[in-house]
Amino acid sequence: MKVAAVIPAFNEEHRIGAVLKTLAASPEITDIIVVSDGSTDRTYEVAAAVPGVRATQLPTNKGKGGAMRTGALQTDADILLFFDADLVGLTPQHVHDILQPMLAGEATMSMGIFQGGRWATDIAQRFSPGITGQRAIRREIFLQIPNLENVGYGIELAITYYVRHHDLVRKDVILRGVTHPMKEEKLGWVRGAGSRMIMYWQMLRFRISYELYGRPPRIRKKK
Ligand SMILES: O=c1ccn([C@@H]2O[C@H](COP(=O)(O)OP(=O)(O)O)[C@@H](O)[C@H]2O)c(=O)[nH]1
Numbered sequence: 510m511k512v513a514a515v516i517p518a519f520n521e522e523h524r525i526g527a528v529l530k531t532l533a534a535s536p537e538i539t540d541i542i543v544v545s546d547g548s549t550d551r552t553y554e555v556a557a558a559v560p561g562v563r564a565t566q567l568p569t570n571k572g573k574g575g576a577m578r579t580g581a582l583q584t585d586a587d588i589l590l591f592f593d594a595d596l597v598g599l600t601p602q603h604v605h606d607i608l609q610p611m612l613a614g615e616a617t618m619s620m621g622i623f624q625g626g627r628w629a630t631d632i633a634q635r636f637s638p639g640i641t642g643q644r645a646i647r648r649e650i651f652l653q654i655p656n657l658e659n660v661g662y663g664i665e666l667a668i669t670y671y672v673r674h675h676d677l678v679r680k681d682v683i684l685r686g687v688t689h690p691m692k693e694e695k696l697g698w699v700r701g702a703g704s705r706m707i708m709y710w711q712m713l714r715f716r717i718s719y720e721l722y723g724r725p726p727r728i729r730k731k732k
């Protein structure tokens with residue numbers, strides 16, 4: 510079974526190298542795809558220089574969902590494995606653990622949940638595991654989910670709710686010791702808080718719409 514790792518990355522030149530090193534050392538992965546989402550730093554150059562990595566530079570920033578969909582369309586692998594580009598502490602064992610239920614045919618999607626990394630990044634996933642950016646999913650299912658290019662950070666809840674809504678099998682896997690820098694650490698307090706507000710809104714509209722109406726929100730296509 511072919512497994513493509515897909516990494517959406519927006520201005521991650523200093524962080525993406527560690528993630529790509531782990532993916533390159535993971536025997537289950539057949540293809541590593543990086544989508545630099547309109548980055549204005551050297552993310553694309555750093556990724557493209559890693560042997561075995563296929564990197565694309567998008568001309569403009571599409572948002573996380575758009576970058577993930579772009580990567581998914583560049584492969585015919587059976588399984589897509591998504592990781593954020595800024596992870597700290599990811600090892601080939603974590604990659605193995607998240608893929609195991611997929612390769613054994615026991616799940617349509619498996620989700621990696623932070624635990625024992627840092628309190629500040631563990632806490633959100635303890636209460637809301639469905640927001641994680643670390644997951645493996647069958648490619649044909651991922652590509653069935655509507656509107657992905659327009660949902661930005663809502664992508665994780667879009668996937669989680671789609672799988673739940675269609676009664677597909679989900680497994681949760683603990684990623685012990687994995688963490689990531691928070692937006693405020695990456696961007697500073699003002700820009701970080703602004704980016705966080707946008708992210709919460711993009712996530713919240715999925716939650717409200719599914720809880721109230723049992724369907725995804727109606728999100729207009731970007732022109
Ligand atoms: O417009 C964007 C925003 C984020 N990302 C990537 O999506 C992942 C998660 O984003 P971020 O780190 O901002 O989110 P957090 O993990 O802090 O919620 C990272 O690899 C980002 O580089 C992206 O590709 N496009």
Ligand SMILES: O=C(O)[C@@H](COP(=O)(O)O)O[C@H]1O[C@H](CO)[C@@H](O)[C@H](O)[C@H]1O
Nearest residue numbers: 593633640641642662665666690691692
């Ligand atoms: O943990 C969280 O609350 C958010 C925000 O992380 P930061 O505190 O901004 O680093 O990150 C998760 O949710 C995002 C939206 O679903 C995903 O894009 C991230 O991958 C995930 O780590």
